[in-house]
Amino acid sequence: MLGVGSMGGAILTGLRAPEVQIVRPIAVTTKSAASAAKFAGAADVTAAATDDDAAANRRAVAGAGLVVLGVKPWLIVDTAREIADALAPGAIVVSVAAGVSTAAIEAVLPAGVAVVRAMPNTPSHIGLGVTGIAAGATADDAQLELVRRLFETVGSVLVVPEEQINAVGAVSGSGPAHVFLFVEEMIAAAERLGFDAAAARELVRQTVLGSIELMRTTGEDPAQLRRNVTSPNGTTERSVAVLQEGAWGELFDRAFAANIRRSEELQGS
Numbered sequence: 001m002l003g004v005g006s007m008g009g010a011i012l013t014g015l016r017a018p019e020v021q022i023v024r025p026i027a028v029t030t031k032s033a034a035s036a037a038k039f040a041g042a043a044d045v046t047a048a049a050t051d052d053d054a055a056a057n058r059r060a061v062a063g064a065g066l067v068v069l070g071v072k073p074w075l076i077v078d079t080a081r082e083i084a085d086a087l088a089p090g091a092i093v094v095s096v097a098a099g100v101s102t103a104a105i106e107a108v109l110p111a112g113v114a115v116v117r118a119m120p121n122t123p124s125h126i127g128l129g130v131t132g133i134a135a136g137a138t139a140d141d142a143q144l145e146l147v148r149r150l151f152e153t154v155g156s157v158l159v160v161p162e163e164q165i166n167a168v169g170a171v172s173g174s175g176p177a178h179v180f181l182f183v184e185e186m187i188a189a190a191e192r193l194g195f196d197a198a199a200a201r202e203l204v205r206q207t208v209l210g211s212i213e214l215m216r217t218t219g220e221d222p223a224q225l226r227r228n229v230t231s232p233n234g235t236t237e238r239s240v241a242v243l244q245e246g247a248w249g250e251l252f253d254r255a256f257a258a259n260i261r262r263s264e265e266l267q268g269s
């Protein structure tokens with residue numbers, strides 16, 4: 001795994017779970033020695049920093065069957081180019097970067113290396129991620145299946161055509177940020193009603209956690225769960241009506257469109 005920050009690190013945490021059966025140790029690289037030092041003494045991970053060793057990425061991928069590129073989008077193609085001739089024949093290179101096409105990565109890698117694009121999210125950290133994966137031109141079904149199994153160790157997986165991966169990024173890749181923004185705004189509004197910070201946080205956090213757990217355990221449609229709270233001519237009806245005046249549908253359409261546009265810009269950069 002080249003780059004184990006917020007996203008790569010979340011996947012790595014999931015992979016390090018004792019019940020996950022993989023060949024260990026997992027070779028990881030970071031830029032700084034400080035980030036690599038976090039793995040000092042680990043039996044299941046070997047870490048090296050490119051600041052210390054310019055060949056760290058090339059060494060990490062030597063002999064690897066599966067290489068995950070977890071660096072920022074603008075570093076992906078250069079990193080792929082850097083490791084190109086150190087990759088084992090038949091290696092699978094998985095990029096989790098927003099916006100970077102499999103074709104752009106394939107263009108700098110030798111023939112015989114398969115490329116898969118993945119769009120995970122940070123709940124992978126606790127095994128509750130969701131990842132969209134899309135095969136590049138040369139990845140066959142068995143290779144895509146292996147990548148599916150990799151991401152299934154940290155959550156659920158959806159195979160999509162590559163044209164849809166930017167949309168996966170908007171919906172679920174960035175999704176946790178949208179959910180956390182909603183929670184932040186609800187806490188701030190509770191504070192404006194007069195609750196102190198601790199009380200506002202407890203009321204909102206427990207409401208959000210409880211609601212999500214209710215959705216998970218009952219398997220009910222969220223619209224039905226909403227109706228269960230909304231007594232006819234009661235209080236919820238009034239607050240829901242005000243929220244709906246905010247045209248959330250159109251707001252989400254615009255937010256997702258802006259997200260996808262940024263993926264497209266990253267593609268061009």
Ligand SMILES: NC(=O)C1=CN([C@@H]2O[C@H](COP(=O)(O)OP(=O)(O)OC[C@H]3O[C@@H](n4cnc5c(N)ncnc54)[C@H](OP(=O)(O)O)[C@@H]3O)[C@@H](O)[C@H]2O)C=CC1
Pocket residue numbers: 002003004005006007008009029030031032033035036050057070071072073075079096097098119120121122173174
């Ligand atoms: N954050 C998210 O929720 C999601 C992110 N992504 C994608 O994941 C990728 C990484 O994003 P994110 O994790 O947020 O970024 P971070 O900045 O948190 O992590 C980047 C990682 O890359 C390392 N790094 C930087 N340069 C190199 C290099 N040349 N060789 C090896 N490692 C290097 C950094 O090391 P150091 O710590 O030393 O700087 C760090 O470990 C992006 O492409 C993004 O589009 C996809 C889905 C969701």
Ligand SMILES: O=C(O)[C@@H]1CCC=N1
Pocket residue numbers: 098169173174
């Ligand atoms: O914000 C970003 O660009 C990355 C991709 C999806 C989530 N985080």
